[in-house]
Amino acid sequence: DTAVSQTPKYLVTQMGNDKSIKCEQNLGHDTMYWYKQDSKKFLKIMFSYNNKELIINETVPNRFSPKSPDKAHLNLHINSLELGDSAVYFCASSPGIDTGELFFGEGSRLTVL
């Protein structure tokens, strides 16, 4: 079983569209994250939820809206997609905000045309 799974793995869409990426973890972790990896492989944190509560909200355009229906799921919705949103988006989880390493999903490659 995949510990942290993201869907879709690949997403190609036009500018101005709205899209969502879903993430689920079966590790029983309390904390989940969204990271963005750009074309130069630089990783930047976007959001973090702990037990469904938003705890980290970096300087991200408000076109990006995370949603955590329960602590095993963290989805990312993006409105009015722009060319600069093209990147690989990684979901990750950890046992808690103060406990150690992150477990990453395989990534969702978003291409905006």
Add this chain to the structure above:
Amino acid sequence: AQSVAQPEDQVNVAEGNPLTVKCTYSVSGNPYLFWYVQYPNRGLQFLLKYITGDNLVKGSYGFEAEFNKSQTSFHLKKPSALVSDSALYFCAVSSPTDSWGKFQFGAGTQVVVTP
């Protein structure tokens, strides 16, 4: 604010030779330090971490890292590199007293191991 520097974009090493990937950090307070590896088109995989205790930590796939507080470094090492170690390596830092919960990643170092 916390930060991580990986001074080398790429490290080239011959198979069987020692491998070192450098990392320095800056945090206020005690650092939690991590190394991750990313293979092409894959997510990041955890290698090892330093939280407290022995400065030399051992991790997966024969990797180890040494925490040096005075030099604020956490270099990743492997005594004998394999071709399969070729990948992108990330150092990360977190701190309970500085932006807690935000794992700050370095820019990554591409390791190329040649046969």
